[in-house]
Amino acid sequence: MDVLNHLFLGFSNAISPANILWCLIGVSLGTLVGVLPGLGPVATMAILIPLTVKLNHISALIMLAGIYYGSMYGSSTSAILVNIPGEPASVITSLDGYQMAKKGLAGPALGMSAIASFVAGTLSIVGLMFFAPLMSSLALGFGPAEMFALTFFALTILFSFTGKSLSKGLLSGCLGLLLATIGIDVQTGALRFTHNSPHLVAGISLVAVVVGLFAVPEILINAEKISLYAYQTHIGRVLPTKQDIIKCLPTMFRATVIGFMVGIIPGGTPAVAGFVSYDIERKIAKKPQTFGQGAIEGVAAAEGANNSATSGGLVPLLTLGIPPSAPIAVLLGAFLVHNITPGPLLFQEHPEVVWTLIASMYIGNVMLLVLNLPLVGMWARICRVPYPIIAPLIMVISFLGVYGDRNSLFDVWVMLIVGVMGYIMRKLEYPLVPLVLAFIVSPIMENALIQSLTLSSGSIMIFFSRPISLTLILLAMVSLAGALLSRKRQAKVVEVLGLEGD
Amino acid sequence: MVLMEKTTSALLLVLGLYFTVQSVSLGLFSSGKPGVGFFPFLGGLILTIISCAQLIGTLKICKDTLEKPWSDKQGIRNIVLIVAFTALYIWTIGILGFLIPTIIYLLALVDLISEYSLKKKLIYSLASSFILFLIFAVLFAMPLPKGLLW
Known part of the structure; x- marks a missing residue:
């Protein structure tokens, strides 16, 4: 009952004309960046955060969240029509979606993608609505030791399972932890690693790091080989048949549950959720051989799961203040820019923010269904915009976004340097997500560590004497050991099969 | 590599x-x-x-691994030039202000990565710069860097 009352409060705020407008702008922008390969939701959200400072904080968060879940809808369009997924999450969608398009069934594939996204997106918000307050009340009992163990666990999982190499994941994460320590120490007021530079006193800008890591390398990688995106596919009728919808309904429900659960886990990105759901669906299918050849259930499984994972990812953010993936990390940055700290107290201190955001997601999903069913032809035409036209504009908008954050040209230099660093890291297969997540989590982790050690007079036994922190630290160790073993096994297989370089 | x-x-x-x-x-x-x-x-x-x-x-x-090329010559040239143009852009924007360096920067980038005619490239860079200026400086009232020439 309490949940429904809160939801009613959320809806009463979310349906204000301003919030409806910002929701529409967010989901439209999300669909646009999802359709356009080369500019993802992470970079877009990072660029827009500083520009939202003058907005009402709720409207700003509604718009930024809209970009995230909207991009999941949009990315399937280019995946189905031109076999170029706008987002990694739609790689799986392209397996069957593009095959359907080649058979002249692009319309039903796009339609099923929109319907599955809508069903799973909406049902997963129901999950978020009931699961998040429950988790939040559990997390209220967390002390500094549990908080440190939780951040340690979250980062360890990410370091272990992102990228091909464990050591590269760890190096990337350590770099993020250390970059965040530059500047003034909030606990003591002491300056660290600033070398008397006034620019470094306030620390390295989060926006500069995020835009530098995600927008600049994207442009540089694409500039190596410029290609013109153009599609030839005929769309035809958009709605799938009634039989197709009935056939795919169980798939959509399964995809919702799988996507939501995967989304909660650190590192459980929409792409991973889509893959897991598709794999399970193929295994239980009556005709598994049709998967990869244009099975409409394949499109529903992938799209349903990746949309559901976006809501799942909000659970650890809203209840623990821990972002499980890069777009959620940027969303955390947006909360912080607007002086709202996500975590166990968020539901008590800012219920209007959380519940308006949740209510806006219901509205946003309806808007996305309308945008992606009747207007799919318009988004499809956008796939034709050549990359050389978009890329220079992204660079200038990135510049404006970073400069606007603190009105500092120094931050723009930081963006460029981090961008070049990000480009080299991507080429050498260093994962970028651990760096940005560690950069964001570093102050929380340091505070929790210092407070714990102060409470225990310097004894690290505090982390092992409390059941929750002990469990989390053990899980972190198990995940590190597991990652190490699985990589060794993988290397052995590669060596035996002579697959070096693949 | x-x-x-x-x-x-x-x-x-x-x-x-x-x-x-x-x-x-x-x-x-x-x-x-x-x-x-x-x-x-x-x-x-x-x-x-x-x-x-x-x-x-x-x-x-690395002794046993085949050397993978970083990128082809054209790719490396594009990367180096984009980084150089961007550095020059950030440097000049502090001196000349937003508008003029942005027009030149957009022209330089689109010239580097596309094969449109000079007329199209000029229209693109001029129009984009003015639209961006109108959106950010006028509509959002964002304090853009002001130099000798706006």
Whole structure:
């Protein structure tokens, strides 16, 4: 009952004309960046955060969240029509979606993608609505030791399972932890690693790091080989048949549950959720051989799961203040820019923010269904915009976004340097997500560590004497050991099969 | 690629050592409690150890690994020029203001990565710069860098 009352409060705020407008702008922008390969939701959200400072904080968060879940809808369009997924999450969608398009069934594939996204997106918000307050009340009992163990666990999982190499994941994460320590120490007021530079006193800008890591390398990688995106596919009728919808309904429900659960886990990105759901669906299918050849259930499984994972990812953010993936990390940055700290107290201190955001997601999903069913032809035409036209504009908008954050040209230099660093890291297969997540989590982790050690007079036994922190630290160790073993096994297989370089 | 792997590992090792040593000088403990340098010391130490292992691993493996090219000549040229143009753009924007360097920057980038006619490129860079200026400076009232020429 309490949940429904809160939801009613959320809806009463979310349906204000301003919030409806910002929701529409967010989901439209999300669909646009999802359709356009080369500019993802992470970079877009990072660029827009500083520009939202003058907005009402709720409207700003509604718009930024809209970009995230909207991009999941949009990315399937280019995946189905031109076999170029706008987002990694739609790689799986392209397996069957593009095959359907080649058979002249692009319309039903796009339609099923929109319907599955809508069903799973909406049902997963129901999950978020009931699961998040429950988790939040559990997390209220967390002390500094549990908080440190939780951040340690979250980062360890990410370091272990992102990228091909464990050591590269760890190096990337350590770099993020250390970059965040530059500047003034909030606990003591002491300056660290600033070398008397006034620019470094306030620390390295989060926006500069995020835009530098995600927008600049994207442009540089694409500039190596410029290609013109153009599609030839005929769309035809958009709605799938009634039989197709009935056939795919169980798939959509399964995809919702799988996507939501995967989304909660650190590192459980929409792409991973889509893959897991598709794999399970193929295994239980009556005709598994049709998967990869244009099975409409394949499109529903992938799209349903990746949309559901976006809501799942909000659970650890809203209840623990821990972002499980890069777009959620940027969303955390947006909360912080607007002086709202996500975590166990968020539901008590800012219920209007959380519940308006949740209510806006219901509205946003309806808007996305309308945008992606009747207007799919318009988004499809956008796939034709050549990359050389978009890329220079992204660079200038990135510049404006970073400069606007603190009105500092120094931050723009930081963006460029981090961008070049990000480009080299991507080429050498260093994962970028651990760096940005560690950069964001570093102050929380340091505070929790210092407070714990102060409470225990310097004894690290505090982390092992409390059941929750002990469990989390053990899980972190198990995940590190597991990652190490699985990589060794993988290397052995590669060596035996002579697959070096693949 | 192999050389870049080695160089990156070596740079990370240097960075790890820098943070470790600097953290010690900041103070690891004060009055029995963890000091200002405690957390970065831990991070720096882990970075040093892993980058050292990574460097040793790279030196060992690379002898048997086929050298993969970084990119083709055209790709490398594009990357270097984009970074150079962007650095020049950031530098000049502080002196000349937003508008003129943006027009030149957009023209330079679109010229580098596309094969449109000069007329189209000029229209694109002029129109985009003015639209961006109108959106950000006028509509959002964002304080853009002002120099000698706007």
